[in-house]
Structures are given as structure tokens and as C-alpha cells.
Amino acid sequence: MKKIMPSPKPNMRETIMAAIRSIPRGKVSTYGAVAKAAGFPGAARQVVAALRGAVGLPWQRVLGAGGAIKLRGDHAFEQRFRLDGEGVTFRGRKVDMKLHEHKFPTSKKKPG
DNA sequence: AGGGTGACGATCA
């Protein structure tokens, strides 16, 4: 029987999803940063695509550049609410990235 | 091949 594979090459999507999952509670990241961390710099839109079709991801921890919530209406409120519940603080309309931006592990062996 | 879609990002006014 045929497998129910949503896409022939879930590589990119999977990698991106893994990156999103790796964001710890109380921390956040951005579409662009996630894409880059997953190895696809410039693929911020694919991060969005991954978030749209996926279930069980800590979607609330992914923000727009600068820590801005890019969702609209009730969805924005929901994200705000969830982050607040994780102890994430805001600077006006944006998350305080100074405090909560998640730093993805680098591939460098000798960071110096 | 051509046109449209997105929870984007950087830049310009």
C-alpha cells in the first residue's frame, strides 16, 4: 500500500520542525533564525509553511524579526497569552528578545 | 511555463 507521505522530500520541513521543537519553554526565536538554524537561510516562509501544516509544535515561540507577533486578531492574542504563560516578557508589542531569544547550537566545534 | 499564496525580511518614504 501507498504510504501517506505529505511530501516526497520532507527533509526541509522536518529539519525546520526539529529546530522549532528545540526551542525551550520560556524562549523564543524568529522565522528567519529558525530557517537559518535549520540550514536554510532565507527560507523564513518555509518556516511559516511548516508551522501551518504541523501539529504539536511550540508555534507560539516563533516570532517575526525583532520579536514581533505576526499573527492577527485572536491568533495574536493567543500567542501573546501562551508566551506570557511561559514567562516570556514583552517590550510593547514585541517580545523582549534580549531576554528570551533562543540561541541555536552552532556547528562549530571550537567556538574559541 | 505562468500565476498565485504565505504567521517573512530588509528597505524606502
Next chain:
DNA sequence: ATGATCGCCACCC
């Protein structure tokens, strides 16, 4: 800060 525009990327019809 806001709105418009262009660049970017994978995917769908």
C-alpha cells in the same frame, strides 16, 4: 511606527 515594494523560497493549480 506604518504602509508599500521588492527579494526570497517551496508549493499548488
